[in-house]
Amino acid sequence: MMMALLLIKSKIKNFYERHYRVVRGVIKMVAVFSSLYILVNPFHSDNLFSNPIVLLALSLLCGVTPDILSDLVIGFVICAQTFQISLLLTGCLLAILIIYMLLFLRLGEHQGLLLFSVPVLMTIHIGYAVPLIAALFLSPVAVPTILMGILLYYILQGIMEYSSMIGAADSDSVASSLHYLVDYLKQNQMMLITLAAFTLSFLCVYMIRRGKFRHGSQIGILVGAIVLMAVELICNIIGNLEIRTGLLTIQVLICVAAAYLVQFFRITLDYQGTKKLQFEDDEYYYYVTAVPKFKVAVVDRTVTRILSERKEEEE
Numbered sequence: 001m002m003m004a005l006l007l008i009k010s011k012i013k014n015f016y017e018r019h020y021r022v023v024r025g026v027i028k029m030v031a032v033f034s035s036l037y038i039l040v041n042p043f044h045s046d047n048l049f050s051n052p053i054v055l056l057a058l059s060l061l062c063g064v065t066p067d068i069l070s071d072l073v074i075g076f077v078i079c080a081q082t083f084q085i086s087l088l089l090t091g092c093l094l095a096i097l098i099i100y101m102l103l104f105l106r107l108g109e110h111q112g113l114l115l116f117s118v119p120v121l122m123t124i125h126i127g128y129a130v131p132l133i134a135a136l137f138l139s140p141v142a143v144p145t146i147l148m149g150i151l152l153y154y155i156l157q158g159i160m161e162y163s164s165m166i167g168a169a170d171s172d173s174v175a176s177s178l179h180y181l182v183d184y185l186k187q188n189q190m191m192l193i194t195l196a197a198f199t200l201s202f203l204c205v206y207m208i209r210r211g212k213f214r215h216g217s218q219i220g221i222l223v224g225a226i227v228l229m230a231v232e233l234i235c236n237i238i239g240n241l242e243i244r245t246g247l248l249t250i251q252v253l254i255c256v257a258a259a260y261l262v263q264f265f266r267i268t269l270d271y272q273g274t275k276k277l278q279f280e281d282d283e284y285y286y287y288v289t290a291v292p293k294f295k296v297a298v299v300d301r302t303v304t305r306i307l308s309e310r311k312e313e314e315e
Contacts, residue, residue, distance in 0.1 A: 029063030071112030118149025129255035135205035
């Protein structure tokens with residue numbers, strides 16, 4: 001079984017390495033389209049951005065453009081969906097997204113992707129995968145982004161609940177929409193529990209993964225999943241939230257399997273980061289920095305070929 005997985009891993013690695021730009025563009029296009037469709041579909045609206053063809057066109061555009069445009073497109077489409085429900089809520093949501101991007105987007109190139117992946121995965125009930133997978137790649141700087149993603153998810157849930165209760169015709173007559181959303185967030189205990197569970201799980205996975213022992217990442221995923229379930233179940237007992245234990249267990253197990261799958265392919269398919277290696281012999285310490293080729297201009301490359309004395313004599 002393991003040999004078959006390693007063979008599949010090797011084939012995927014070779015294909016991904018040969019067609020890196022094309023494959024990455026296709027993956028980004030599919031991810032953007034799926035995210036837009038999952039976030040837009042619950043609104044049951046009838047505007048331009050509810051058309052799958054329009055969403056597909058936007059996804060194609062995002063597939064061939066820088067990543068920052070994908071974040072802007074997803075944020076714009078979300079605001080466009082909330083616009084017909086409440087102009088006031090749309091303004092508040094837009095202000096929150098702008099403040100977030102100005103404060104945190106500069107901290108890392110994956111911050112925007114992480115932000116919108118939280119509400120997308122939570123909508124399809126596999127949001128527990130976010131802290132488990134994010135902690136394998138990112139530092140605790142990503143925690144505010146995860147918390148912001150959770151807040152964004154519950155803001156969208158509150159807006160949709162407000163839309164189902166009050167007609168859009170009189171939603172902006174007073175500030176009732178904003179009052180309803182604020183009360184919804186204040187009384188939502190699940191949001192607070194989710195914030196605590198994701199934060200603790202991320203920190204546990206990160207600290208264990210950074211530990212100086214073997215299989216740290218695998219152990220960290222398992223411990224992070226246990227922390228997630230423990231926080232949810234303890235809060236369920238204390239707060240009488242009626243969380244379905246069986247469904248929670250299934251969701252966590254699916255997320256753990258996804259995290260282990262990502263961990264399995266992580267080392268061989270990561271061609272973006274700079275790798276630092278250290279080794280030694282009897283006389284020297286060697287420090288090697290490996291930089292991906294697409295990050296270095298051709299004129300900046302210096303290639304030094306080291307040949308054995310025998311080969312030099314033959315030449």
